[in-house]
Amino acid sequence: MPIVQQRVLLFFGVFLAFYVFSFAQPGNKFSISGTIQASSGETIPGASVVIESLKKSTITDEKGRFTLTEIPTGEHQVQVRSVGFKEQVKTVRVRQNTRFSLALEQDDIQLTEVSVIGRSDAKEVARQAFNVTAVDASKLHNSTLDLSHALDRVSGVRVRESGGVGSNFNFSLNGFTGRQVKFFIDGVPMDNFGSSFQLNNIPINLAERVDVYKGVVPIWLGSDALGGAVNIVTGNKQRNYLDASYSYGSFNTHRSAVNAGITTKSGFTVQLNAFQNYSDNNYWVTVDVADINTGEYFRNQRVRRFHDTYRNETLVANVGVVGKKYADKLLFGITLGQNRAEIQTGARMVSVFGQWYRRGNIVMPSFRYQKENLFVKGLNVRLTGNFNLGQEQNVDTVYRRYNWFQQFKEYPGKGSERERSLYKFRNNNGLITANASYQISGKQSISVNNVFNTFNRQGFDELNPANQNYEQPRVNTKNILGVGYKYDYDDRWNTSLFVKHFSQHNKYGITYNPSGNFGDVAYMTQKNSFSQLGYGIATSYFLQKNLQLKASYEKSYRLPETDELYGDLLNLEGNINLKPETSFNYNVGFSYLTNLTKQHRFTFAANALYRDARGFIRPRLNNNQTKQVMDNLADVTNLGFDGEIRYSFKRMLTTGVNLTYQNLRNNTRFEDGITAQSPLYRDRIPNMPFLFGNADASVFLRNVGGAGNTLTFGYNLLYVHAYYLYWPSLGQSKLDIPQQLAHDANVVYALANGKYNIGLECKNLLDARLYDNFSLQKPSRGFYLKLRYFVGK
């Protein structure tokens, strides 16, 4: 069972060290190899094979194979364990290189792995004391989802998109949105990646697993996340692999992805991830079309979107070594990417554009160093760094007005569709993360994590070179230091305690006119800084082997972003007096697994959470209503519940349903400058989904058209309850975002044990008119075909 496995893994690390140090030992040594399978015949990947007396261990590969080397002559007790199976011990007599195979019996009493595909990492993560949901992305590798859509199926998460492929999206986790939720890739914050490498364009195949931490974030994900974090775990566990896929579908959508890795025997490794998305996004919408001259509406016209093409191409390459004495992993990499997105509409679909677009790129060198048992046993370190040289640009220079019939009026002179701009900027973000953990004893460990960020925005608008005079340094550094302590009392109970120190230093210039004469500009440099201390605790207790209880608490902060502090030179005015947002996050939850009979398995999980968030940074209009300015304006509480029930029948059917309810309430009792209680106090936060869920079902037909071929039929339902656009308690006739019911269906045919895969998907099966945002229609029905080739060893 997993807890045992966890400890085995721990020992495994220790033994690995022994292994390294004992490498040069002389004598007659042989190897033991073989295959571990279930009594039903399928091979078992990820099973641990241990010879305790020799402190040797390994885990089986995806085909259930293992090899133990450097085994001295004699009789040895080989223990084999895997999640959901009964442990077996086999005595093996070694006089030469030995092979044996073993069949494990399924263990229905112990906690078992429900997932049909035998990877257990995702479930392993779920057993942490933190409130975390792990998405096993590898199960979705044959789908055309990008990461944001995969995350949309997690309870507590709502991804609201404004359009089709590559469109803007708003990620909300238990009511926290925008920058309050932080994203990581392999533990490295993604804050500075720009638009070319984002959740809405990263294909699911890049990820092995995605962990969603709700509210309380472990310190090794060091960041000023207010309401949670999402960590994308990439990295194929296999040494050599190739995963290539291409999909084509409605609205001229092409996506392809190649993930490949080679590791030589000497430990030299090259890893490559490349992906591309392209879509015209010219899906059908029903709108009132304005006459280009008079503004009169032609009602309910079904038209195609016509200026919404999105494309991006991104390459992530890493070169380095693995499994060396000085480094378990030392990689140097570069991320190169670009994207271009046409902008079809404003915040309402009646605002339609035909030329405006934005583009961006990413040029990001990076490194990663990882070593377990550095200098002393139990000391593990990780060091990463990157610097983004990419830039973003907004291009709006065509003086036209369009309507949905694609008619336009063109005006003479210098103008634009919205705000004339060729403004180009580079944030010069640098990031260094350092992490060290030390196992003090079998039960206690400590860890330290530090994340250091730099930012130095430089922008230029060739249309307005005079702005250069006013563009003053906007430099900041941010550092987050965390210290954590973990106590594993026994298999049943463990607790983590942590403290985080947040600090930020800002330096910026402001202009003034010292004499009042024309063109006289002088600069002043101003500085400010914050420092705050956050802390938390997370604990987990197994009441029974199949019943886990969890509780966690954190006081967290989000530091103001540079845009919020300094403005963006366009529509946002700076406010240097901003304070960090803060939230007190509480979670309690349980998960329970049971079997009706051997074939029918159920899991139940439920969580309750409470958030008490203060000083939300929200925009308000400045005095002349010409620009927005950010301010610490709103206090919000959320009492939320989410639950999930899953059922599986043998290895043929898996189905589940999850539901999230969040009671987000305005806790701002007094508005700025007003002494009496706000009439909106305790009203439900508007324009935020409060009841939503997913249901899914998959049927697996094995050995269809040949041994090792699997045919899967899948279905997914998304439900979002209607919600008001503005405050619920006010007004009579109200605007709302109607209920959403989206049906997606897919068929996947995997041949030769997943080497060749053909997937066919239909999104928005019933062609429903769906909205995530008021008046902004999501894509109409679309069909997608995906071909994928995968080999690995």
Added chain:
Amino acid sequence: MFNKNTYILTALAVGLSVVACTKEETLTPGTDGQTGDGSKERFVIAALPIGSTGVADYLLTADTLSKGTVSTKGSGIEQDGTYRYYITHKNRFFSLLYGQGNPGAVTTYTLNAAGKLEKVSDFQAETVQVFTTVQDDILTVKVPRSGNESASFYRINADQSKVVGEAQVNIVKLAGNGERAHFTWATQVGDKVFAPYMSIKGVSPDVFGTSYPDSAWVAVLSYPGLQVEKVIKDNRTSFIGRYFIDGLAVDEQKDIYAFSSAVATNSGKATSTKPSAITRIKAGTTEFDKSYYFDVEKASGGYNLTTQLYVGNGNVILTMTSASEKGAYAVGKRLAIVNVYNQTFKWVDGWPAATEINTVAARSNYTPLDGKNGYLGVTLTDGTSYIYQVDATTAKATRGLKIDGGSIQGINRLTYKATQ
């Protein structure tokens, strides 16, 4: 006294501006919903709840402005967001948008036989920084503060609820000083449109700064052609009106009075050296009247005017700021009455103390143009909002209609014929 012809709905609706007459109509305001011709009147108040996020305006109706309570709690017609602006013309109520540069839908309402607001139309229009009534039209102007070099003027026919004409004015050329001419407002004067403007740099981050803080300009445009025929300039005051604030009033003799707050800035610092003052353009002329100059700053003992509401007979209700409160966008919390004919200045009694006031409505206040009364919206620091009836002849303010759960964004009057 009254010239019947000046009783025009257009002016009633705009509230802040008085424009030439277009229609003959008699009415006796403030008589609990009764008018002289048997039709009934009703006021539409746009209210905005005070909150930092997700707020929208709500349209509430009341028979009188002088008493009672209306509330946004569970009542009112929700508008799509705030930063909307309201104007009445031809007995139709228009909900315009300030769409942050985006085009969007404008909704038109009338009162039905039951006296309830009823949507009659919506149509597409552009973001506005200026809205006024001219002849049969609502004239809106989209004034780019940077980037685009042309201001767009749109003529919206009030009866047809659609755009019937548009024109572009190159504001960089119009300014002619390297800056931009940023129209503060527009007012119908005879068959012309007078549009005062401020000179602004239009360059980030000091978009609204200027190197020309001590001049007033008024562009004279033809109508409906909307061609600039002339620019009138005067160096005795700073610019007329303010960003998004009307600075012209036309009296019953068609003389035009121009109000300057003297709030030009440069890099955020106030740079006007001229006092806040009122000047005049005599009827039928297109020049400032050099013989007329009313130094309001002097008359008030160091205060400057921020907004003006002309109520007739030369009486104007001014909101005022002290020297320390003075700012390019500050709306004064102190109330005064001036008479532009005899240049008298009086502080208003019965108006809440500045310390008790959160905000005063800057535009779309209401006057029946009876030479006497103006109705101004105010939100107090305890969060309650009231419409105050201000008697310009006695300089007395009286608390009237209470608005629960919202600050006042506009007060408009509509009439309707009841069924029975």
